[in-house]
Amino acid sequence: MIVRNVVLCIFVATMLGCGNSAPPGVSSGQHQVDSKTGLIKRNLDQAQIKRGESVYNANCIGCHGPNGEATPEWRKPGADGKYPPPPLDSTAHAWHHSTDVLKKTILKGTPPEIGSMPAWEGKLTEQQVDDVIVWIKSLWSDEIYDIWFKNFEGK
DSSP: OHHHHHHHHHHHHHHHOOOOSOOTTOOTTOOOBOTTTOSBOOOOOHHHHHHHHHHHHHHTHHHHOTTSOOOTTTTSOOTTSOBOOOOOSTTSSGGGSOHHHHHHHHHHOOOTTTBOOOOOBTTBOHHHHHHHHHHHHHHSOHHHHHHHIIIIIOO
8 A cells, every 4th residue: 555655656746747946935046054954044935934824724724734734644544545634744745745746736636546635726826826835844844844955956
């Protein structure tokens, strides 16, 4: 079951594509390394984080929880075989995806055989989606953000 999910995740990410453009809320080349921790310093737009939190609270909180923590049983499929909404904080796999994949997942939803994430295309503006993604990234620990940035945005 886990192997199927990993393969499906890789397939979806490959089909959706992975971009190396600067993530929403961040300009290219603005990241520096913290000399004390050795981790990438975040330079996220604080106004965008605030807007993203507002959009999240209005549209996403019911499934993903107040702080993106979701439900304890998110790894276990329900009776319908679909997985519950995963956490969006550092505890799950949102940070395993590029900004482009996160955006496409929000806009198009999840494959119906995997989960129940609806498509938000036409319901949220592109700016609202970008804002939510920046807010989600603000939830990640510094260590997780560093790994994510180095794997997806810092190439």
